[in-house]
Amino acid sequence: MIQNIFILWASGSVWRELISQIVKHDGPENNINPSKIVWLANSKHFIFDPLWIDTKLLEKISETREKALQELHLMGSEISKMKDLLGSVKKDHMNGDVVFADVTAGKDELLEFHNDVLNKSKNFLVTANKNPISLYSIDDYKKLNREYGRYDTNTTVMWWAGILYFVKERVSIHDRIRKIEWVFSGTLWYILSELEKQEKTFSQIVKDAKEWWYTEPNPMDDLNGLDVARKLVILAREAGYSVDINDVEVTPLIDEKYSKYEGADFLKAIQDEDVAFSSKVKSSEKKWEVLRYVWEMIVENEKVTLRVSLKSVPKNSDLWTLSWTSNLALVETDILWNPLPHVIKSRWAGLAVTAGAVRVWIARMLQTWLPKI
Numbered sequence: 001m002i003q004n005i006f007i008l009w010a011s012g013s014v015w016r017e018l019i020s021q022i023v024k025h026d027g028p029e030n031n032i033n034p035s036k037i038v039w040l041a042n043s044k045h046f047i048f049d050p051l052w053i054d055t056k057l058l059e060k061i062s063e064t065r066e067k068a069l070q071e072l073h074l075m076g077s078e079i080s081k082m083k084d085l086l087g088s089v090k091k092d093h094m095n096g097d098v099v100f101a102d103v104t105a106g107k108d109e110l111l112e113f114h115n116d117v118l119n120k121s122k123n124f125l126v127t128a129n130k131n132p133i134s135l136y137s138i139d140d141y142k143k144l145n146r147e148y149g150r151y152d153t154n155t156t157v158m159w160w161a162g163i164l165y166f167v168k169e170r171v172s173i174h175d176r177i178r179k180i181e182w183v184f185s186g187t188l189w190y191i192l193s194e195l196e197k198q199e200k201t202f203s204q205i206v207k208d209a210k211e212w213w214y215t216e217p218n219p220m221d222d223l224n225g226l227d228v229a230r231k232l233v234i235l236a237r238e239a240g241y242s243v244d245i246n247d248v249e250v251t252p253l254i255d256e257k258y259s260k261y262e263g264a265d266f267l268k269a270i271q272d273e274d275v276a277f278s279s280k281v282k283s284s285e286k287k288w289e290v291l292r293y294v295w296e297m298i299v300e301n302e303k304v305t306l307r308v309s310l311k312s313v314p315k316n317s318d319l320w321t322l323s324w325t326s327n328l329a330l331v332e333t334d335i336l337w338n339p340l341p342h343v344i345k346s347r348w349a350g351l352a353v354t355a356g357a358v359r360v361w362i363a364r365m366l367q368t369w370l371p372k373i
Contacts, residue, residue, distance in 0.1 A: 003099055003363075004038045004094055004099070005022065005035050005362065006038065006039040006100045006101065007019065007041070007101045007103070008041055008100065009040065009042055009068075009103055013065070013351050014354050015103045016068065017062075017355040018101065019061060019062040021352075021356065021359060023037075023059060037052065039085070040053065040061065040076075043082070043109070044072075044073075044079060045073055046077055046085060047072060047076045050094070082112070082113045086116050086121055086123075089123060095121055095123065096123060097123075099126060099365050100123060100124070100125045100126070101126050101127075101362065102114070102126070103354075107132075110131060111135075111136055114127070115140075115143065118143075118151055124152075124365045125152070126155065126358055127155065128155040128358055130227070130234060133156065133237070134156075134234050134245060138237065138243070155358055155361065156234055158327055158329070162344070164234075164235070166331065167235060167239050168238055170333050175333045176239075176240075177240075177331065177332075178298075178337070180296070180330070180331050181294060182294070182327070183327060183328055187215050187216075187222040188222060188228070188253065188293040189292075190205075191205050191206060191209060192291050196281060198278070201271070202273050202278070203273065206223070206270060220254075223252060223253045224250075224254075225251065225293075228250075228293070229245060229250050229308055230245065232248055232295050232297060232306050233245050236304060236306060241299070243304060243306060247304070247306050248307070249305075249306065250308045250309075251310065253293060253310060254270060254273055288315050289314055290315060291311070291312055291313075292310075292311055294313070295307070327346050328344070330343055331343075
């Protein structure tokens with residue numbers, strides 16, 4: 001069976017990696033269940049070919065953001081509103097045969113689009129976009145997830161280590177999640193682990209992380225703690241708790257005043273934090289501790305506390321044993337409790353891992369999936 005793929009994309013790089021992987025691995029000559037890229041769309045233009053968008057064109061688009069924008073503008077048609085994309089699926093008699101892959105960071109317009117796909121069509125949607133399921137009400141969250149198998153969000157939070165799987169499994173057997181303590185952001189872990197070496201300043205480390213694509217295009221999106229908070233909301237909701245983004249107590253890694261800067265101006269402005277971070281590292285070292293940006297979900301007497309903050313943790317703790325851009329979670333439940341909580345540890349995602357996760361769920365949504373033997 002062949003699956004038609006409609007890829008939504010923005011200014012990031014996951015979509016280009018996704019296109020590259022599908023072209024390389026999921027063509028009819030490679031995969032028993034090939035995926036066909038028939039649409040590519042951003043907020044302004046789209047390219048459509050009901051048979052398959054030309055492979056050479058896809059290869060060009062996957063090279064750089066600039067190439068992609070140029071080709072989409074030259075070869076594509078204009079979009080007046082996102083719901084037109086869903087209309088084109090119905091018009092070409094593909095309703096029910098398409099998996100939409102949202103690898104954007106869109107907000108309001110993407111929530112509306114996700115709802116339209118799930119409630120006004122028979123199609124499927126795989127998303128790495130955390131916003132629609134974390135920034136809006138619990139009712140919106142439930143509405144998107146009400147039909148099992150058509151909407152997958154596993155890629156939004158540490159998919160490669162199976163954290164959402166684990167949480168859902170515990171909930172399914174009424175083993176309540178009591179506490180989760182973790183370091184999930186590869187970006188922030190990289191910054192703090194480099195600081196620990198005391199070889200570079202904070203601003204230089206952030207600059208390196210941005211150049212190596214360890215951060216969001218705007219590093220402040222990582223440093224303000226919002227990305228972490230969105231993941232925390234998703235996990236808490238999957239654990240069965242009715243929480244909203246405003247319920248998360250977020251202490252940003254750096255002050256919100258830096259949000260007004262962009263690009264080179266941002267990297268220059270945060271040099272003011274170099275001395276303060278150097279002092280924090282030295283202070284932790286004296287106490288035989290290290291700095292970690294920790295997320296916590298704590299349930300006591302049915303009250304849920306969600307907290308994100310910079311902490312100094314002992315070097316003999318599980319949170320100290322991380323290395324490079326690793327992720328680690330300590331989970332306590334009614335059955336799995338201290339002093340032996342469940343430990344989930346994995347590498348940082350990166351573009352290839354995230355794009356691969358999206359492809360896994362596209363394959364799982366095939367109505368007839370025949371894996372190779």
